[in-house]
Amino acid sequence: MARLVQxxxxxxxxxxxxxxxxxxRVKREVExxxxxxxxxxxxxxxxxxxxxxxxxxSRLHDAREYDTVVxxxxxxxxxxxxxxxxxxxxxxxxxxGWQIPLRTDGVHGRARIEEIGTEAIERRxxxxxxAVIAGxxxxxxxNRITTLGRGGSDTSAVALAAALNADRCDIYxxxxxxxxxDPRIVTRARKLDRITYEEMLEMASQGAKVLxxxxxxxxxxxxxxxxxxxxxxxxxxxxxxxxxxxxEQQVVSGIAYSRDEAxxxxxxxxxxxxxxxxxxxxxxxxxxxxxxxVQNVSGGxxxxxxxxxxxxxxxxxxxxxxxxIRKDVGFSGxxxxxxxxKVSVIGVGMRSHAGIASKMFEALASRGxxxxxxxxxxxxxxxxxxEEYAELALRTLHTAYGLDQV
Amino acid sequence: MARLVQxxxxxxxxxxxxxxxxxxRVKREVExxxxxxxxxxxxxxxxxxxxxxxxxxSRLHDAREYDTVVxxxxxxxxxxxxxxxxxxxxxxxxxxGWQIPLRTDGVHGRARIEEIGTEAIERRxxxxxxAVIAGxxxxxxxNRITTLGRGGSDTSAVALAAALNADRCDIYxxxxxxxxxDPRIVTRARKLDRITYEEMLEMASQGAKVLxxxxxxxxxxxxxxxxxxxxxxxxxxxxxxxxxxxxEQQVVSGIAYSRDEAxxxxxxxxxxxxxxxxxxxxxxxxxxxxxxxVQNVSGGxxxxxxxxxxxxxxxxxxxxxxxxIRKDVGFSGxxxxxxxxKVSVIGVGMRSHAGIASKMFEALASRGxxxxxxxxxxxxxxxxxxEEYAELALRTLHTAYGLDQV
Numbered sequence: 001m002a003r004l005v006q007x008x009x010x011x012x013x014x015x016x017x018x019x020x021x022x023x024x025r026v027k028r029e030v031e032x033x034x035x036x037x038x039x040x041x042x043x044x045x046x047x048x049x050x051x052x053x054x055x056x057x058s059r060l061h062d063a064r065e066y067d068t069v070v071x072x073x074x075x076x077x078x079x080x081x082x083x084x085x086x087x088x089x090x091x092x093x094x095x096x097g098w099q100i101p102l103r104t105d106g107v108h109g110r111a112r113i114e115e116i117g118t119e120a121i122e123r124r125x126x127x128x129x130x131a132v133i134a135g136x137x138x139x140x141x142x143n144r145i146t147t148l149g150r151g152g153s154d155t156s157a158v159a160l161a162a163a164l165n166a167d168r169c170d171i172y173x174x175x176x177x178x179x180x181x182d183p184r185i186v187t188r189a190r191k192l193d194r195i196t197y198e199e200m201l202e203m204a205s206q207g208a209k210v211l212x213x214x215x216x217x218x219x220x221x222x223x224x225x226x227x228x229x230x231x232x233x234x235x236x237x238x239x240x241x242x243x244x245x246x247x248e249q250q251v252v253s254g255i256a257y258s259r260d261e262a263x264x265x266x267x268x269x270x271x272x273x274x275x276x277x278x279x280x281x282x283x284x285x286x287x288x289x290x291x292x293x294v295q296n297v298s299g300g301x302x303x304x305x306x307x308x309x310x311x312x313x314x315x316x317x318x319x320x321x322x323x324x325i326r327k328d329v330g331f332s333g334x335x336x337x338x339x340x341x342k343v344s345v346i347g348v349g350m351r352s353h354a355g356i357a358s359k360m361f362e363a364l365a366s367r368g369x370x371x372x373x374x375x376x377x378x379x380x381x382x383x384x385x386x387e388e389y390a391e392l393a394l395r396t397l398h399t400a401y402g403l404d405q406v
Numbered sequence: 407m408a409r410l411v412q413x414x415x416x417x418x419x420x421x422x423x424x425x426x427x428x429x430x431r432v433k434r435e436v437e438x439x440x441x442x443x444x445x446x447x448x449x450x451x452x453x454x455x456x457x458x459x460x461x462x463x464s465r466l467h468d469a470r471e472y473d474t475v476v477x478x479x480x481x482x483x484x485x486x487x488x489x490x491x492x493x494x495x496x497x498x499x500x501x502x503g504w505q506i507p508l509r510t511d512g513v514h515g516r517a518r519i520e521e522i523g524t525e526a527i528e529r530r531x532x533x534x535x536x537a538v539i540a541g542x543x544x545x546x547x548x549n550r551i552t553t554l555g556r557g558g559s560d561t562s563a564v565a566l567a568a569a570l571n572a573d574r575c576d577i578y579x580x581x582x583x584x585x586x587x588d589p590r591i592v593t594r595a596r597k598l599d600r601i602t603y604e605e606m607l608e609m610a611s612q613g614a615k616v617l618x619x620x621x622x623x624x625x626x627x628x629x630x631x632x633x634x635x636x637x638x639x640x641x642x643x644x645x646x647x648x649x650x651x652x653x654e655q656q657v658v659s660g661i662a663y664s665r666d667e668a669x670x671x672x673x674x675x676x677x678x679x680x681x682x683x684x685x686x687x688x689x690x691x692x693x694x695x696x697x698x699x700v701q702n703v704s705g706g707x708x709x710x711x712x713x714x715x716x717x718x719x720x721x722x723x724x725x726x727x728x729x730x731i732r733k734d735v736g737f738s739g740x741x742x743x744x745x746x747x748k749v750s751v752i753g754v755g756m757r758s759h760a761g762i763a764s765k766m767f768e769a770l771a772s773r774g775x776x777x778x779x780x781x782x783x784x785x786x787x788x789x790x791x792x793e794e795y796a797e798l799a800l801r802t803l804h805t806a807y808g809l810d811q812v
């Protein structure tokens with residue numbers, strides 16, 4: 001007997017028939033003798049509708065009321081799935097965040113989980129019942145509803161799996177697992193059977209949308225075995241596990257990309273100590289996250305160029321902030337460029353293998369693709385290139401690292 | 407300074423613009439120096455959609471999960487109205503049933519209110535804030551969400567007005583108040599400025615849909631001054647008050663009708679003591695409510711006829727139950743007739759005025775309308791007639807009792 005947490009996303013519970021389908025899938029695990037807790041998202045489209053209502057009423061809304069409104073979507077699905085389970089003779093009950101209770105801090109709209117009361121859920125599981133948990137939501141110490149941020153149901157599921165000491169956390173979604181690259185672009189992409197937490201974390205934070213970064217970080221911290229699999233097909237997905245559970249590690253496991261960043265170059269910058277801090281300090285204070293940074297070698301006349309990337313959605317705000325500090329800091333030009341894509345090659349094997357980065361640079365050069373910015377970590381190499389080369393670069397790299405399906 | 411409870415129904419909060427409109431209306435009361443608690447229903451159509459989801463999944467549903475699902479509609483509206491108030495600089499916060507807490511018994515789907523914690527709301531009101539309360543919902547002692555039955559937001563509002571010792575409970579709806587008769591049928595119907603609790607209770611239970619019977623009974627018990635008024639027009643509505651607040655009482659205040667009843671006649675019934683109990687006992691045990699009853703004078707041969715009415719929605723079930731007991735009880739025929747309407751003339755003045763009933767019978771006879779069943783109470787005379795005469799009967803009686811608008 002195992003204890004499982006299953007999580008179903010918005011498309012998996014998109015209508016009544018799909019909810020019934022989910023119930024049958026849950027039943028199969030119950031009949032196999034497992035204890036099952038299920039975490040559900042809102043029916044697809046519902047959360048967006050609720051967010052639209054809030055925005056129509058007020059741009060600068062009270063995040064506590066926002067949370068009260070949008071958390072209702074998961075409430076509906078949890079009740080409906082409990083009913084669908086009962087209808088096929090699986091005893092079940094729904095749990096809302098405040099009923100568990102799943103305690104969070106008071107940062108409404110993107111609250112962090114502080115503590116999960118497991119007593120009520122454990123009692124149900126030990127009774128052979130299925131606990132159906134409304135994802136994405138929690139409750140503060142003063143009994144206000146909070147939400148964990150978009151995609152927060154993944155985080156709910158992993159946190160619950162950790163709190164319940166579950167043997168596995170199955171994240172059901174609309175893809176079959178984690179791929180070596182986005183299969184909509186690279187048709188030869190392969191589904192990975194296993195991937196390490198570290199790689200999954202890089203994949204998620206470098207643009208792969210299959211799992212929320214935060215939920216992967218939590219899984220890694222608590223060593224929760226996570227499986228990503230399709231709710232529409234009946235086959236095993238990708239297991240996210242400890243490195244030592246993977247016998248034969250690939251050097252490169254996957255290639256991620258992100259179109260969500262924009263590049264900014266500051267020209268004619270005084271080349272003096274503390275200049276970087278005088279720029280990135282004000283940006284950080286304005287809650288603007290900077291990702292890649294490269295400072296060019298100083299040209300003549302004591303000036304240099306500085307290039308960095310920010311979220312595309314922050315571009316206008318960033319340029320405005322830079323204009324404000326231009327005089328004080330002293331630079332001659334601000335050159336924004338939203339037409340870039342970040343491509344990242346990821347693999348824990350990099351730690352022990354040399355030449356991964358140079359293979360990347362050579363492969364891109366062979367296609368005439370210019371690299372604008374480079375950043376690396378222990379298990380990742382990222383480059384920024386012109387957006388028009390995105391697909392070509394991904395296919396080229398996929399082949400170069402021997403990832404193509406045979 | 408007065409303390410008010412305002413309740414807005416589903417059509418009044420049917421979309422974002424209407425919610426903003428409600429916010430402006432609430433603001434006006436706040437600016438007039440009043441303390442305001444607002445009770446809201448779900449946006450029109452939402453509750454029906456949620457109920458449909460539940461029914462698609464399971465006909466025999468767990469009422470606890472049903473409540474979890476359908477209560478979400480009021481949750482959304484309460485959050486949105488709080489936001490709309492804040493957007494026009496009125497401090498406000500939402501309260502869900504469990505946050506108040508509004509404690510109910512465990513009869514899910516039609517729970518009864520047991521206790522209302524007023525401390526948190528009072529604190530907000532005394533702070534000059536508006537408390538926006540999700541109507542229709544409560545919470546059991548073991549923290550499950552309950553609902554009060556359809557139209558339960560009226561009950562929430564009146565109960566809250568009683569608990570908060572409010573000076574008035576304003577029920578905003580899509581009509582301008584309580585009319586002498588349904589103005590869609592009787593064009594000369596007049597809006598009443600005042601009506602007594604007793605009359606309003608009879609009006610509601612005899613078919614007038616403007617207020618839920620249960621909320622009127624509660625208002626009467628706790629002497630809550632209730633006003634029914636339009637959320638789309640800006641004029642006073644109808645005040646439901648104690649009899650001694652009405653200086654010049656009409657003999658007849660209004661005429662109600664209900665198409666929701668069906669007639670059943672049992673023929674060839676043995677005319678012996680205990681025969682009625684042998685029929686109505688089993689029906690009551692099957693949760694079938696019987697309204698009007700008339701037993702005809704015994705014919706020859708020791709047999710008689712018995713006529714009574716039940717809710718139209720219970721007709722098939724009633725006939726089936728009667729078939730089961732036909733042999734034991736002993737009657738020859740079951741004659742169901744759904745094509746009837748119950749017309750009721752209501753007024754506290756009847757207590758001191760004779761001739762009200764006979765005027766009714768004469769007026770109907772003058773139009774050739776046959777009366778099938780009669781029942782009376784201290785302040786009401788009801789008759790059952792063929793449905794095809796409904797409109798004619800209402801107009802005739804409205805004129806006969808001098809209720810027509812001049």
